Structures are given as structure tokens and as C-alpha cells.
Amino acid sequence: MKIDIEGLTKRVPGTGDFISINYLKCNNCERCLFVCVMNLWRKKEGKIYLTDDYQNKCLECAACFQVCDAGAIMFKYPAGGTGIVIEKG
Amino acid sequence: MNTYDLIIVGAGPGGSVTAKTAAENGLKTVFFERGRKPGEKNSSGCGLGPRMFRDFPDLMKDLTPDKCPSMREGRASRNYFINKDDVVAGYIMARPTESVSYEPAKSWITMNVYRSEFDPWIAKFATEAGAELKTSTLIVDLLKENGKVCGVIDEKGQKYRAPIVIGADGVISMVAQKSGLRLKWTQNQVTLVPQYDFYAPSDKIDDIMGDETLGIWWGSTFPSSYQVFFRESFHQGLGNWMNWWDKNPLYYLNRVINLNYYQRLLKILEAKPRELQAHLLPWLDYPYNTHTDGVILIGDAGGFPCPLEAEGIYPAMVTGKIAAEVAAEAISSGDFTKDSLKKFDERWKNTSIGEEFEVGSELWTIWKALPFSPNETMSWFVPMIMEILGGIFDWSQPHAKRVRQIVSHMRSYMPKATPFVMKYVFPLVAKIFEDDLDKLMDPKKIMKVLPKILNMLPQKKKKRGGQEK
Numbered sequence A: 001m002k003i004d005i006e007g008l009t010k011r012v013p014g015t016g017d018f019i020s021i022n023y024l025k026c027n028n029c030e031r032c033l034f035v036c037v038m039n040l041w042r043k044k045e046g047k048i049y050l051t052d053d054y055q056n057k058c059l060e061c062a063a064c065f066q067v068c069d070a071g072a073i074m075f076k077y078p079a080g081g082t083g084i085v086i087e088k089g
Numbered sequence B: 001m002n003t004y005d006l007i008i009v010g011a012g013p014g015g016s017v018t019a020k021t022a023a024e025n026g027l028k029t030v031f032f033e034r035g036r037k038p039g040e041k042n043s044s045g046c047g048l049g050p051r052m053f054r055d056f057p058d059l060m061k062d063l064t065p066d067k068c069p070s071m072r073e074g075r076a077s078r079n080y081f082i083n084k085d086d087v088v089a090g091y092i093m094a095r096p097t098e099s100v101s102y103e104p105a106k107s108w109i110t111m112n113v114y115r116s117e118f119d120p121w122i123a124k125f126a127t128e129a130g131a132e133l134k135t136s137t138l139i140v141d142l143l144k145e146n147g148k149v150c151g152v153i154d155e156k157g158q159k160y161r162a163p164i165v166i167g168a169d170g171v172i173s174m175v176a177q178k179s180g181l182r183l184k185w186t187q188n189q190v191t192l193v194p195q196y197d198f199y200a201p202s203d204k205i206d207d208i209m210g211d212e213t214l215g216i217w218w219g220s221t222f223p224s225s226y227q228v229f230f231r232e233s234f235h236q237g238l239g240n241w242m243n244w245w246d247k248n249p250l251y252y253l254n255r256v257i258n259l260n261y262y263q264r265l266l267k268i269l270e271a272k273p274r275e276l277q278a279h280l281l282p283w284l285d286y287p288y289n290t291h292t293d294g295v296i297l298i299g300d301a302g303g304f305p306c307p308l309e310a311e312g313i314y315p316a317m318v319t320g321k322i323a324a325e326v327a328a329e330a331i332s333s334g335d336f337t338k339d340s341l342k343k344f345d346e347r348w349k350n351t352s353i354g355e356e357f358e359v360g361s362e363l364w365t366i367w368k369a370l371p372f373s374p375n376e377t378m379s380w381f382v383p384m385i386m387e388i389l390g391g392i393f394d395w396s397q398p399h400a401k402r403v404r405q406i407v408s409h410m411r412s413y414m415p416k417a418t419p420f421v422m423k424y425v426f427p428l429v430a431k432i433f434e435d436d437l438d439k440l441m442d443p444k445k446i447m448k449v450l451p452k453i454l455n456m457l458p459q460k461k462k463k464r465g466g467q468e469k
Helices: A031-035 A063-067 B013-024 B050-055 B115-128 B174-178 B202-209 B249-257 B260-269 B313-333 B343-348 B352-358 B360-369 B374-389 B399-433 B443-456
Strands: A010-012 A019-021 A041-044 A047-050 A073-075 A083-085 B006-009 B029-032 B072-074 B077-082 B088-094 B110-112 B132-134 B139-145 B148-154 B159-161 B164-167 B190-199 B214-218 B225-230 B233-238 B272-282 B295-297
Touching: A019 A047, A031 A041, A031 A063, A063 A073, A063 B190, A063 B272, B006 B013, B006 B148, B006 B313, B013 B029, B013 B115, B013 B313, B029 B115, B050 B313, B072 B225, B077 B374, B088 B374, B110 B225, B115 B132, B139 B159, B139 B174, B148 B164, B164 B174, B164 B313, B174 B295, B190 B249, B202 B260, B233 B249, B249 B260, B295 B313, B313 B343, B313 B352, B352 B360, B360 B399, B374 B399, B399 B443
Parallel strands: B006 B029, B006 B164, B029 B132, B077 B214, B164 B295
Antiparallel strands: A010 A083, A019 A073, A041 A047, B072 B110, B077 B088, B139 B148, B148 B159, B190 B233, B190 B272, B214 B225, B225 B233
């Protein structure tokens, strides 16, 4: 059985932006690329970026914020009552 | 302005027990939840430990399947040992042993229940005691006057005032950040835990697993993975420290799922993946910076999960109860300083949680060295343990010869096992027994004795049998 992770999470829309990157601090260590379960951090032409649709895919674990020793990744939780809904946690 | 005696950020089990205790102590209490209801943002393994039932009997006796339908007792655990070829080399089934001293620990190892049911259930005790619960409310900052914490501010700018704020807001704690207690922990103090939820028909779980409804998959190519069965579903998850991952965490979790043994289990259980979750779990050898002027951190926010296997809910409840009691006393005395709130540390250190952390460093270290180091340690540990446990069940040779074969083969593990035992096991044993074992286990003495023991093992077959005189 190969698990397709698409569709395995439910969400309430309207989170607004809740993750961002500060390129003045980012040192390209790529740790965020390794720890994001949903693979929402990417690298293109030497630059780390967050995928445009992250609000619809993020599991809100905050691993990217935690793992960033450069302090380049800002994370606050989505607006109250929005974002991921864990029904079977 | 909304004015309270006590503000609690977070309505998980820790926040709810804090709120309940505070309300029962006559404090005007509010607790905040960013989800639409408690539990909506939380995932755990999630097997509840028996100490919760021992220490919070009035609460826990109310936990019944009509309130939390997902409940299933993990009466026995099944420990699978998986070798570096991803083959289940053997397993041990264990149920509570004769030395276990109280109920319900004698009857089961874990009580498995979803957080989506458990968290709202336990929050109700707080609201029934008079605490006010505000859901769908994200607290974004601490309110301060003259540098002193005096409340919180939500995302809409609404202010709530109280002389003490309890941070029950998990690993990435706003209360910890804004109070200056910490921005974040270091990478080897936090684990990342991805987890699948699988649906499986209840009768299939009953028939196939019986009451062995807690599984640990001790891997040689992935960090040890837990499996927790509910009434008609199960969780499969694993974790490791933030600085461990060299690939997407799902790569490792999928290695468990892709074991031939596991695939067979999924098939016969008729299991289907239903939800994917990921969360951070603090895993410290000792909690620190738990309080400051007007602020106390409890549960995950305070770093209280068990240093060995990271049980989090029970420590959150214990520290939440203590925090509420300390807050009530501070309100009576009017002293909200760090010095007054240090009673929090004094009291949790005197509980079952404090006793656990007395051995925290040794427990943390051995867990890191063993299940969290699959390639380095489990790859030789699994065949070694199976040589002992499984090697004897074999008739490929005369039985006596088989024993000699096993003993002889065990010698090949010594170069790895001996330093491991000296570095990780002896310090733990010495700490646990708190006596002169430190001296007894002096590595120099051990190295004198060990070669002699090894030399006592038979090197080759001597002439044996009834004819010999």
C-alpha cells in the first residue's frame, strides 16, 4: 500500500499568512527542506522559498520555525478557528 | 478590558486541569484555545498512562466509551524487532507483570483514546467548575505594564488582564517567547513526530490483535515507531530530534508502513489511511526556565514530557494542577514575583514527574543512543537480542552445540555491546540504585573482569558424554 497523502487532512480556510522567511537571515542551510513533512519548502536557483499553496497544505507542526537556527523563518499559528482540523489525533 | 485572576493560554489536558483547579480554588479563570474546540489542533500517540488514573481518580473514572467512543485498552504491548534488512526478526508480547503494584496498571499498559475526544472531555470539567473557555482565539502577545506581565492580547487586539499567566500552549509557546523564558529550545530538545491514522473495522482489530493493542516497532533503519490501537482505528507514528533528520520524516515512517510484515497486517486488518498529522514534542533531560515574574509554564510548554518515552499528558496534568495551586497562593499573598512562583518548581520536583527527571539525563541519553539511533545501534542490537531470545528455538544442531554456537556468536557483538553498556547502561543503573554501584561499575574494574568472563566461555567442544570418566 502506497499512501497518497493528498486529502488526508481537513482545513478551515482563512488562515491568512502565518509563515514567512527573512532572506537577510537565511543562510541556505536547507534544514527546513528536510523536516517539512509536506515538502512545502523548496530551493530554486540557490534560494529557499515556501510554496505558494502552503496555507492549504501545512500541518502546523512548526518544524521549519524550530529547525531554523538562523532565525530566518517566522511562524505564528493561523487565525483562531482556521487552518488544520485534526479529527483523529 | 476583561479582568481575571488567572489566564491560561491553551486548552489541552494541561490547560484544562489548570483551569479546573484554579476555578475550584475560587479564582476567576479564563483559558484560551486557538481551535474551534479543544483537541482540534492536537495529535498524540495517544495512550494514556495509568498514573493519570491513580492520581486523578475523580476525573478519570468519568472517562467512558459513551463520552470517548474511540477508547480501547492497550492491555498488552507487542514489541517488534526489525533488522537492517527490514525483516521482523522477532517480537515480544508483554502484559503487565506480577510486580506492577496498582490498578488499573495491573490490567493494562495504556488507555488509548483520541485527543479530539479526550481534550473536549477534560475541558468540560474546567468549564463546569466555573472557568471560562474561549475557543477560536489565538493569543499573540503578553500584556505588560512597566515591564511586568499583566495579561494577554489576542489576534484581534482584545486585551485580557490577570496578574498571572500560565503557558499551556505547547512546544512553540507564545507565553515562553514573550515572557523571555525562551525563544525556542535547542534542536536536540525537540522531536518531530509524523503520524498516520488508519481506519480498521473494530471486529478485525479484536480478532487479529486481541488485546495486544500497543505496538512498538524497534527498527534498524528507522527510529522506533509506535502503534496505538483505538476502537476502530490505529495510529502509526515515529519521531526523532530535529537535528537527526536527513530525509523527509515520512520517508522513515513509510519504511515502517512498507515492511512486508506491516503490509500483511494492513491487509488482514482491512486498514485504510485516513489522516496525516505532524507535531513537535519536547523531549528534555530536565525542565528549566519554567517560570518568571507573573508567568508559569506547564506541560509541553514547560518541557515536562517524560525523558524516556515522552509521555506528555500526565506530566501536563500534574504540573497544571500545581501551577494553579501556586497561582492561588500568589493571589492570596499578592506576590507574583519569580521568587514567589518558584514554589512551582519545588512542588513538581516532589511528584512522580520530579522523580522521573532525577534519572532524566540517563534516560534521555539511553533513548537517544538506542531507538533514536537505528543505524548506529539498533542494527547490531536487534540481531544480538534475537540471538539470545530467538536463537535457542532452533534444532539445526544438537541443542548443547546450539547453545555453544549462540554463546560463541555473542562474542562477536562484544566490541559494540561492551562500550554501549559501559557508556549508557551502567550510569543508568548506578543512578537508579543510588548506591555504591558507581564504584562497583568503575570501568577500569569492569575491563579487568570482562576478559576473564569471556575466557570462561567455551572456546571449542571438549569430549563429552556418558562414556567419559
